[in-house]
Amino acid sequence: MKDGSSGAAPRAARMSLADVLRVGGAGLRSRPTRVFLSALGIAIGIAAMVGVVGISTSSREDLNRKLDALGTNLLTVTPGQSFSGEEARLPKSAVEMIGHMPRVESVSAVGKTDAKVFRTDRMPTEETGGISVAAARTDLPRTVGAELTAGRWLNAANSRYPAVVLGPEAADHLGIHTAGAGTRVWLGERWFTVVGILAPNELAPDLDATALVGWSAATRYLGFDGYPTTVHTRAEESSVGAVQELLGATANPESPNEVTVSRPSDALAAKEASDDTLSGLLLGLGAVALLVGGVGVANTMVISVLERRSEIGLRRALGATRGQIRSQFLCESQLLSALGGAGGVLLGICVTTGYAAYQGWPSVVPVWAMAGGVGATLVIGGLAGFYPAVRAARLPPTEALSAS
Structure with a gap:
């Protein structure tokens, strides 16, 4: 009696989430300077956005405290x-x-x-x-x-x-x-x-x-x-x-x-409205900085694919699937963006705290701003890493190995 599984191609082992993170982290550790500069671009954009929201919120909280003390009547x-x-x-x-x-x-x-x-x-x-x-x-x-x-x-x-x-x-x-x-x-x-x-x-x-x-x-x-x-x-x-x-x-x-x-008190509220307009402008500049950081991540990942073609070919030859290669590079881009996002949120909090202390305001950074900053970086990382990840997954093993 013949084994029903004879002749079937062996199925590639599934990579666990821990394996994906470990492989992605190893790829970032191999290029620390480039990773730092790319993460810095993301961090500047997030810090600008968190800082603007934090400073605006701190200013509004200070105004509310003054109005509560002085009265709006x-x-x-x-x-x-x-x-x-x-x-x-x-x-x-x-x-x-x-x-x-x-x-x-x-x-x-x-x-x-x-x-x-x-x-x-x-x-x-x-x-x-x-x-x-x-x-x-x-x-x-x-x-x-x-x-x-x-x-x-x-x-x-x-x-x-x-x-x-x-x-x-x-x-x-x-x-x-x-x-x-x-x-x-x-x-x-x-x-x-x-x-x-x-x-x-x-x-x-x-x-x-x-x-x-x-x-x-x-x-x-x-x-x-x-x-x-x-x-x-x-x-x-x-x-x-x-x-x-x-x-x-x-x-x-x-x-x-x-x-x-x-x-x-209406005059104070009008002043606050004008401050909100300026905050909107600064948020726009922060978004531009975040976009520039995303381009930096995409550039880093594309170069990483080109430099690591032999590694990709070797992994494919050893049985890694296209999905596993794609997951590896998407994970790298997400980790890189998350690193920049976390650093940007911390930097934005420090900027808000320092400026609020200088002005004598209460320091307030909304939770939604911090969560939104990290979330925005993950979206940017996913978009920036999608094309390089797909390109790496489509590299034929023989072509990748011959490029080495």
């Missing part, structure tokens, strides 16, 4: 223009009328004056450095969320006398870094004592370059007319929209169209 009322094109004025009673509105938590105001402020009384009158002088109500910090880096805010006692609180930019320009009885500035043709210095304020940036004096003191010493130029209003979080719609008519019932109502 601050509304600002300023004079608009009259029908004749001139700048309108808010009524003197605007603050009190807004304060009587339902769902308004707090309200305060500042009023610009024509006074000038100088470090000494010997400075030329035209050298103001862009510092404005304004009257301020004592409840302003509570409404706008202002904080002080030195001294204290105006109170019921000193707001009636020559006392001033400087915004951070005004203080820097005047060369003043401390507050107290021994620190004075020349303001409105008389000496004013600097009782405090404000910290930068995201929602009320106009205060940064302003010298603020008490409402009563401004009227008494600076000829302030008592008309507010900016009214800051805090509304209940759930009623911001409703309060915003009624603020104009409440502040100036006779001419509500001459009132401008804005929400400072």
